[in-house]
Every structure is written in C-alpha cells, then in structure tokens.
Amino acid sequence: MIRKTIKLFVVSWIGSFLITPTTALALSLSHEEIVPVDLVQYILPRFSLKTRVRFDRVETSGDIHFSAEEPEVGTAVFTLKSGTVIYIGTSTSLGEDSDYIALVDWLLSEPGRATIADFRQEGSQVAFPVEAVEAATVEVVIVGDLENGRELSTNHCRRCHKVDRADKYAGIGNSPSFHAMRSFEDWYTRFSAFYAVSPHKALISVEGSGIEKDRDLITIAPIDLKMSDINDIVAFVHSLTPLDLGKPIQVNP
Numbered sequence: 252m253i254r255k256t257i258k259l260f261v262v263s264w265i266g267s268f269l270i271t272p273t274t275a276l277a278l279s280l281s282h283e284e285i286v287p288v289d290l291v292q293y294i295l296p297r298f299s300l301k302t303r304v305r306f307d308r309v310e311t312s313g314d315i316h317f318s319a320e321e322p323e324v325g326t327a328v329f330t331l332k333s334g335t336v337i338y339i340g341t342s343t344s345l346g347e348d349s350d351y352i353a354l355v356d357w358l359l360s361e362p363g364r365a366t367i368a369d370f371r372q373e374g375s376q377v378a379f380p381v382e383a384v385e386a387a388t389v390e391v392v393i394v395g396d397l398e399n400g401r402e403l404s405t406n407h408c409r410r411c412h413k414v415d416r417a418d419k420y421a422g423i424g425n426s427p428s429f430h431a432m433r434s435f436e437d438w439y440t441r442f443s444a445f446y447a448v449s450p451h452k453a454l455i456s457v458e459g460s461g462i463e464k465d466r467d468l469i470t471i472a473p474i475d476l477k478m479s480d481i482n483d484i485v486a487f488v489h490s491l492t493p494l495d496l497g498k499p500i501q502v503n504p
C-alpha cells in the first residue's frame with residue numbers, strides 16, 4: 252500500500268515535469284470585442300479536440316489574435332453578420348509556429364468552416380466562413396481551342412459520355428457526363444490525363460504523350476488524338492457549366 256502510494260506520488264511528480272513545459276509554452280489567444288466570446292468558446296474546444304492543440308485564453312494582446320483589422324501576418328477567416336471581416340493573426344516571429352498554423356488550417360478547412368457556420372446566437376447564424384480556398388492554387392491556364400475541343404468531344408467522347416447536356420441520347424450508363432465531371436474540384440487533372448486511365452487506355456492513342464499502344468489490342472474503333480487535342484478538350488470542358496451535385500456532406504466535429 253505504501254509502495255503503491257509512493258509510486259503514485261513519483262509518477263505524478265515526474266508527470267508534473269512532463270506537463271508543465273507544454274502548458275507554459277502554449278500560445279495565448281485573444282480576440283477583439285467585436286468577435287462574440289461565445290463564438291470563440293464554441294470554436295476553440297472543437298479545434299482542440301481534433302488537434303490536441305490548446306491555447307491560453309487571455310483578454311488582450313494574445314500571441315494569436317482575432318481582429319477586424321488585417322494583421323501583418325494572418326488571414327481572413329469569417330465575416331460577421333454586420334459584414335465586418337474577422338482575421339486571425341499573429342506576430343511575425345510566430346508566423347511559422349505549428350500551433351498557429353494548425354489553427355489557421357483548421358479554420359479554413361471544411362470542418363472548421365462548418366463549425367463557424369454552425370454557431371448560433373438566439374437561433375441565428377453569427378459568422379460566415381470565408382469562401383473555401385480554391386483547391387486550384389495550381390493555376391489553371393487554359394490554352395486550347397474551345398471549338399476544336401467541342402468537335403473532338405462530340406465526335407469521340409459522345410460515344411460513351413454525355414457531352415452536351417441537352418443531348419438526351421448520348422452517353423452510356425457507367426460513363427459520367429462531362430457536366431457532372433466538370434463540377435469535380437480536380438476536373439482539370441482528370442481531363443488532362445484521362446487517356447492514361449481505363450477504359451480509355453484501351454482505345455485512345457495520344458501522339459506525343461509517351462504512352463505507346465499496341466494497336467492490335469485495340470478492339471473497338473480506336474481514337475487517335477494529339478497532345479494539342481487534349482488542351483482543346485480541356486478548354487471545351489472549362490467552358491461547360493458545372494452540374495450542381497449538391498453541397499458536400501459536412502462532417503461536423
């Protein structure tokens with residue numbers, strides 16, 4: 252019994268060493284009065300639950316600060332009902348801090364944005380997350396000839412895909428329509444490389460792509476394209492109105 256008590260004591264003593272430094276090093280966080288306290292109190296625990304990162308809440312001048320003024324280091328995260336844009340910011344020296352970056356990333360992520368949007372005061376939404384950062388930070392440069400792309404798509408792809416939305420008879424069951432695919436965030440990547448994936452691999456040859464085909468293995472009328480044709484198809488698809496497939500399902504933390 253005594254040994255057990257001593258052991259427990261030692262464990263908690265050592266434990267205090269292990270825990271103290273991390274709490275002491277936790278960044279502090281504050282917010283301007285314009286940001287509702289309840290909103291901050293709603294957001295932070297959900298963030299900490301996901302990331303195990305915690306901040307010391309302080310009244311003013313925290314290491315991390317929610318403010319209505321654009322900080323030197325920071326980014327816009329939501330807009331209040333009044334239209335005021337709220338930023339999260341920190342000092343230059345903490346701009347690369349992993350806890351700070353984790354918070355910014357989370358606030359801009361789908362779960363973070365959903366959390367911000369979910370918060371209610373007297374039944375109504377208070378904060379509106381900033382627009383999702385386009386996944387296409389990869390700049391999409393459209394260089395192709397749209398009309399040639401339309402023609403190629405109609406001549407070759409329409410066999411299996413619905414290319415024109417008004418076209419009732421095109422497309423076969425398991426091939427997604429061009430409009431539906433245009434709504435995918437990564438439509439550009441898919442349309443730039445479709446000839447390398449099944450089922451196209453077996454019937455489409457693209458001159459200059461570096462992918463050699465054994466023509467004997469192509470059993471149905473082969474489709475021969477050039478690399479520039481791919482650009483044209485991309486330009487054509489870019490011009491299509493994406494099909495609204497509904498909002499992504501939001502998983503709330």
Ligand code: HEC
Pocket residue numbers: 403404407408409410411412425426427432441442445448449450451454474484
């Ligand atoms: C023989 C029928 C057929 C033809 C012809 C065809 N496709 Fe497809 N395509 C398919 C099918 C089936 C799928 C779905 C594959 C899957 O879900 O795995 C597909 C998928 C795609 C995708 C999505 C690929 C991905 O990464 O998910 C793109 C983009 C695409 N096709 C573009 C084209 C273009 C452009 C043409 C014309 C040059 C074309 N297809 C011609 C049958 C065809």
